[in-house]
Amino acid sequence: MALETLLSETLGIVRKPILPKVLNKKLTLITGGSSGIGLAVARQIGEAGGTVILVARGLENLEIAKKEVEELGGTAHIYTCNLSDTDSCKALVEKVLEDHGPIDVLINNAGRSIRRSVDDAYDRIHDFERTMDLNYFGCLQMILGFLPSMRERKKGHIINISSAGCQSNVPRFSAYIASKSALDAFSRCLTNEVAQDNINITTVYMPLVRTPMIAPTKTYDYLPVMSPERAAQLVLKSLVTKQKKVTTPLGSLAEVVYDVSPTSATRIMNLSYQFEEKLRAYQAKQKAKKAQAEVA
Numbered sequence: 001m002a003l004e005t006l007l008s009e010t011l012g013i014v015r016k017p018i019l020p021k022v023l024n025k026k027l028t029l030i031t032g033g034s035s036g037i038g039l040a041v042a043r044q045i046g047e048a049g050g051t052v053i054l055v056a057r058g059l060e061n062l063e064i065a066k067k068e069v070e071e072l073g074g075t076a077h078i079y080t081c082n083l084s085d086t087d088s089c090k091a092l093v094e095k096v097l098e099d100h101g102p103i104d105v106l107i108n109n110a111g112r113s114i115r116r117s118v119d120d121a122y123d124r125i126h127d128f129e130r131t132m133d134l135n136y137f138g139c140l141q142m143i144l145g146f147l148p149s150m151r152e153r154k155k156g157h158i159i160n161i162s163s164a165g166c167q168s169n170v171p172r173f174s175a176y177i178a179s180k181s182a183l184d185a186f187s188r189c190l191t192n193e194v195a196q197d198n199i200n201i202t203t204v205y206m207p208l209v210r211t212p213m214i215a216p217t218k219t220y221d222y223l224p225v226m227s228p229e230r231a232a233q234l235v236l237k238s239l240v241t242k243q244k245k246v247t248t249p250l251g252s253l254a255e256v257v258y259d260v261s262p263t264s265a266t267r268i269m270n271l272s273y274q275f276e277e278k279l280r281a282y283q284a285k286q287k288a289k290k291a292q293a294e295v296a
Ligand SMILES: NC(=O)c1ccc[n+]([C@@H]2O[C@H](COP(=O)([O-])OP(=O)(O)OC[C@H]3O[C@@H](n4cnc5c(N)ncnc54)[C@H](OP(=O)(O)O)[C@@H]3O)[C@@H](O)[C@H]2O)c1
Pocket: 031, 032, 033, 034, 035, 036, 037, 038, 055, 056, 057, 058, 059, 061, 081, 082, 083, 084, 108, 109, 110, 111, 112, 113, 134, 161, 162, 163, 164, 206, 207, 208, 209, 210, 211, 212, 213, 214
């Protein structure tokens, strides 16, 4: 019941228990379904009585996730796979198709984020390769693997979990944002090839969400960020509406500002970048002073 209410609030138009109807006999594969946003989506689908296939590298967390989904009333199948590895992706697609046949919904959610300025990455091409391996090539392989059976059946929905950083061009995330944008660009072209086959592709421009992914960045501890449950509703909303783009007001505003005045957008983001650089330098200085005082 709580989910229906939340969906009603999010969509503004849904008054009935729509999710169980939308999910009826549908098979949804969620990559990265053992943690954070993916797990929250799985739980809510479970609550609505749906069936999910959860994919991640770690078996232990997948088993916990399966148990949770089933306790909520859903069905969960779990598969381990390293989505950064081509052979592992191929094996996953083959196994899932063999075990379950075609899937109805693919949620490309597993992702890797790297927060590092380009200034600190001149000798770190692997930062760019690693993000591309998972956030682009891993997702791409899922799409290439599951799309043929979707097209054959003339139905399917692919949901890519992107980032609001793609809308705001946030500094220090160039490797991450570039990899997410690659998937976005691919999907926009693809949608123009498959629309006649009733294949829907959605990109969710996710804002900051309180998950293990952002835990290493201590600055985020003080920011008001979205809960995984609320983030899951954005994903589920797209499952219902099949809209091409899911965004937050702040993400849309960032796009508008850039379209209207790219120079102003750059000034704002550059100021925030410089502010953090200065803050870091100040904090390092204070730390050194304190250490010196302790020695003396
Ligand atoms: N959190 C945010 O603020 C935020 C903001 C914007 C966008 N996003 C996007 O939202 C998505 C979910 O993020 P999250 O915050 O929920 O992350 P999370 O809590 O860290 O969960 C990541 C999930 O992906 C799986 N995974 C990671 N690497 C994998 C690999 N190589 N192969 C297979 N599975 C892998 C993890 O399981 P294993 O480690 O066991 O493999 C885990 O289930 C990501 O695409 C992220 O870029 C997040």
